[in-house]
Amino acid sequence: MILIESEFPIDWVISPLPEEEGILGNIFFISRDYMQFIEGLVKKYKPDFVVEDKGMRSNEEILSDEDEFTAIFKRGGISYRMVDIPEYALNYISSPILNKKALIKKFSGEIEEYKRRGQVHYNDPHFQQLVMWYEYLKEDLKAQEEELRYKIRESWMMMGILELAKKQQKKELTAFFICDKRNFDGIVFLANELDITSEIINIKKVAKELEEKNSVEEVIKSSVLEIMPIKMKKKEKIDKILYFFDTDEYCSPFDTNMGYDAGFDVVIPYCKMTAERVAKLIQDAMFSRKVGAPTVFFVGGSDVEESERIAQEVLKSMVPPFEYPIIIDPRGAHTTASAIVAKTLEIAKKHGIKDLSNKKVVCLGGTGPVGEIAAIIASKLNANVFITSRREEYVKDLAKSLTIKAGKKAKKIEGVAANSDEDYYEIIKDADIIWSVGKAGIQMVSKEIMNKLPKNKIVVDINLVPPYGVEGIEPNFHDEEFYPGIYGIGALDIGRLKYKVESTLFNKASMTKGKTILDYNVAFEIATEVLFGEIIKISI
Template sequence: MQVLELKPLKNKKLKIKLVESEFPVDWSLEVPNNQTEVLGDTFFISRQYLALITDLIKKERPDFVVEDKGIRPFVETNGDDEFVKIFSEEGIPYSLVDIPEYALDYISLPLTNKKELIEKFDVEIKNYKEKRTVYYNDLHFQQLVLWKQYLKDEYKEEENEIRYKIREAWMMMGILKFAKLLDKRHLVTLFICDKRHFEGILFLAKELDIECDIINIKKIAKNFDKATSVSGIMKKSVIEIMPIKIKKKPKEEKIIYFFDTDEYCSPFDTNMGYDAGFDVVLPFPRMTADRVEKLVQDAMFSRRMGAPTVYFIGGSNVEESDKIADAVLNALVPPFESPVIIDPRGAHTTASAIVAKTIEIARMHRINALANKKLVILGGTGPVGQICALIGSKLQAKVYITSRREKAVKSIAEELMKKAGKGASQINGVVVITDEEKFEVLKDADIIWSVGKAGIQLVSKKLMKRLPSNKIVVDLNLVPPYGIEGIKPNFNNKEFCSGIYGIGALEIGRLKYKIENKILKEATTRKGKVIFDYNIAFRYAAKMILGSEIEIIH
């Protein structure tokens, strides 16, 4: 008894020519027994298709030929079969491939039980209808019908799983088994099958390092319009079947180069890259601006122009990340430019999520925009806080960033104003250490964002209760003690003090994930030097939860 096992061929190279069958190949778990069917399990093949296969054999010179069995039984091929005779006359081995009956019986057992249950529902529904008049609002009848439909849908889904994925794997194993028997290093096979299997076979072939070509067929009826009867069509019309060879375009790997300032590249961003569809994520930890130019040039000039290449800049050192981003952008030269994502420690995507989520909740409280609203960012000198300040400033909010270090907070506020540019509102740096200092800056705030380090409480419940109402508060801290005492990570517009509404870290995290995933996927489709930073991240965030993009000044 064979066990399904797919392993790449050793010391052999196989090329599969996928040839579309003349007609769709029937298959189902239950072999049709309706003798009124014209074809039944008989596979008719036209003279034109036989001629096409004959020509393909002469042109391609396959080492062996396999065919999708479908609902035909596994029997010895008949020497009188004209189709089989084509191969035998050329000395080419031929075989049907499919899942063995013992394996199919085992796999389909749960479906057999499910089918019996569906039949019981049919009987129950029939009996119910015979006993009474059924109305549209009959709850019991509704449940019977709904459960039957649910079981039918589930049955069909599981049957299709066998029809395609499982059978295709067994077919591929049959091809590999055939290839192993032949004493040649380079082999070519024709696999004649329903074209609905092409996608699955191509996927398996890629995994097994097997080259594939596709040969579709096109049928043309000539003189058809001149005939007026069946006999006329048979006598005067001509069917031509032409092969259409489709060369699969060589797949270019989607590669993202991940430059991180930290000792180790972030597993979060690495996983995000793979989940977004990149084939290769290349991490470069401990990156500095003076080292990145050479790496970018090597990456750029070693790939075809327009190949899907993306550069991602991360790390907790925001200042160095900015320098790396500038160096990467300066190193890119036409026509080899590629998209660049700037998101050090998730600062750009997280900040964008915070601002967009705040606006969503603010609108529920009749605050339509952040313009002229006092916005206090606790722990605002960190990566997320700085980007929050930039977006808030560009949205014309009255921005205050806080820190325990006076020199640092003043200096960072000045640098942020330079980055914000003309038209942005003032960013103020404020020193807060004591509760009284915190109270003074928070009492007239409309919006409070707590973005300090994990596990550090910045505002106590006692202080929160002293504050006037009509405030929206975001706490990014997911590690207790939380940044704002009283806010839990799952809060979403939750009133936790009188007139003060909280948004927790989980709500921000969910949106941040969606934004980064969107950026990564979008970057693979874009050509040239496209910069994905907080400007684009915030536009995406606003579109996701507000329904329309919000432009911020550049």
């Protein structure tokens, strides 16, 4: 579709102006120079059909057999049509606007009456209200008229174009749309949404031999007004591509959908991914795209350690200037853990706990992906973190490994074995925070244990499959006191924040240039900004 600037601005108002207003009244004028200009474009592009913005022209003008402009297209056997919002739709849509105009007129009348009587006092509350409402209604009316004039009319005009295109019964078409240049942006946006390639041709009027001409007759006889085309190249649209490396047998549909919802045009999944396969894939992905083309690599899957190795291989395989951001979120561990810690902070503040510094945090079933990342974040926030497992040696070794990953400035993470109700009670009785992040459908803390616990605790359970990790908690809990002095946060409350965090993370990556890792450090910053309006950094 080739958008061609009309010779003169095309006026459009809801109510037609009186005929005497304006220098040309209701005359619609097209110069012979412009007609020659259009004829040249027709010969060059050979359009299949032509549409034009109707503007304020009457149907009689449009249907006139004497119209030399439309004759240009008839001679070439080219379909021509005017497009605009139909009268029935305009009457319906404009009714509230016309009512508002009538109301504004009443306010204006009252203000003028104040002036006529010489009673204008700026401290008069009634007069103040009159003026305030008058100005508000004018601004509101202007916004409504602008939306109708551009956004709504452009949608109707595009429908008219599509209707005419269908009648051509051809797979590929070239169309002219002659309209006011103020409509270009809206029409191009709609064309892009419909996958229609668009091109813009503006016009430039150049006056020659105009110098030293002092009269109208001299200018007309001796000067030349040329209409020149200016072809505007629209910025090339480059698809945003997300390469999804998943360690599992099947790529997560959740993460795939999140990629599309975040605005990526293409999401390319690779399952059963290993670090050894990375280099070749990265090179193929990089070198087949333009430098700076929007590209993001996402690393997921349930194997956290392999995901980390994959991410490191992605970083190593990039070479300047082909460098792109990497998101690390194996099975949502980074975004979910960030949501857990941020939500805990939000509820803790309501109960007089300013931060997690020196607070005891117990991560039940903390040897899974979510538990590991949550433990690291909490240790970076100076909490005393304990992770539990049935396997003592394994959990102690894992705690050492997580402490190293958390960094030298983070607090040590402890690993504790728990195989009975007594073990769980001993571990959580003096805890400030309890996070239940174990496998779905496994209860770790019974009602009997919970009833014995002292007050002033916050419990988070991310399990959506009953029985839940902590008996008595429900997925929809948000700061719910479900035992005396013990407040619960359920899986749905965590999930809502996790979704916002992951969505923002994808959007952030799509707009990021260069080699950058977006992991739990960034995810936690996003989560805290969502909840508190400010970022809490944990990078060490």
